[in-house]
Amino acid sequence: MITVKDLRVTFGHGADAVAAVQGVSFEVKPGESFGLVGESGSGKSTVLRAVVGLNHDWTGTVQVDGKPQARQREKGFFKSCQMVFQDPYGSLHPRHTIDRILAEPIAIHRLGDADARIDRVLRDVGLGPQFRFRYPHQLSGGQRQRVAIARALVLEPRVLLLDEPTSALDVSVQAEILNLLKRLRAEHALTYVLVSHNLAVVATMCDRLAVMNRGRIVEELDVESLRRGAAREDYTKQLLRASQGYDRAAADSFRDFA
């Protein structure tokens, strides 16, 4: 479904150039849920933004649904590939009603039948029609993230790219959103690419994952090995150890990986 080969992204020029992504390759099969894990600055979000076309300055190959993608995406691409962002407080227009937020992608893609589509997608994400004419500030964080998911789903895409979809939410709300995302994937046969720094979230959501550090993929492993803690690379082992709660001895043994 998604093939990325030797993806490189550099920000800035000359002496100030920062190579954020340095030759990343991975493949995601149709219907699969793929996780990208790493610490801040590892380039995981940049990879996602290059795949979805928000970042124009990249080199390498990006194929989505068998089609090689140019730097500038055509409209049809966004019909099949949508993104959900981290911060539900920042990603919804504060002066648009939920109805207008959801109607916009329908109008852009000239799908028609907006009324029925909006009604259906709101039910799909577990919000009743009573939310339709409210503004984002009238909703809680979890409800807003549901609207953001609805906005991505309203085009009936085949691929959903999720950038830290629950890290701004409380744990009890996080559980609701993760359950919702799981259910939607099963019902609509979606392909997910989930970016997260939380290994436990990736372990519940994904089939396979890649661990990134400093712009490179350190290793790829399936979720079974992650659960067993069977990582090959020292970096992944350190990350696993750090996610298992505070441990004085472990903290002293941590080192930087270049």
Place this chain on the structure above:
Amino acid sequence: MTNEKPLLEVENLRISFPTRTGVTQAVRGVSFSVGREKLGIVGESGSGKSMTGRAILRLVPSPGVVTADKVSFQGEDLLTASEKRLRDIRGRRISMVMQDPKFSLNPVMTIGAQIAEAYRVHSSAGKAEARRRALEMLEAVRIRNPERVYGLYPHEVSGGMGQRIMIAMMLIPNPDLLIADEPTSALDVTVQMQVLAIMDELCSKRGMGMIFVSHDLNLVASFCDRILIMYAGRVVETCRASELHEAKHPYTRGLLDSLPRLDDTRPELPVLTRDPAWLEG
């Protein structure tokens, strides 16, 4: 826990905010005491955990109203203390680390100057002495090459380093009690561990007490000695950190269950259903 007198005693703390639609009670009758230990306060957003931490130093923003039967620090009443007296206590004897170093450090002062200032305000030390102590402190929080970092501005350092600088600044006057409000939640897990290890070591070395406010149950359980669990402005449960997994209150249980785990094979995460009775429980 030890038998000695607690550092801080709080009884029946209440914080309310008047709003257009009536009075909102952020904290409703919280009591606890802290000795020379690490006390964790856990809760979701809006549970009143941060406000509780701020109320101790009378830092609740206006128009919030704080009342309590008792807020006493080593026998001294903080509720009625004068502003001048409080300025002596803040930083010198109780200090506070906030969540985000980006907003807590002065952007137009070098890091070294800020740390040295924190020291000089609370002691009669001269410039050279303050500089020496600031460099020592930077080293204590494991900043490599403290001489170089001393001359940097806050925007030139990473988030993890910024947080360690904040901790250095808060610890340099050698306080008896440290209130840490989500001190590591903006950091990567490995850096978070390292920062916690520094605080842990300084706590045990200096016999300092610590209030650790966080939303992260597992982190608090592994780091603190004792935990208060807050819900809707009240403490619903208090337990030893090592016994958190045997917690009895349905809210605590629900929170623990709803956390995704690495070894998770549950097809669905259990969702917390909130019982209105918890508001009073």
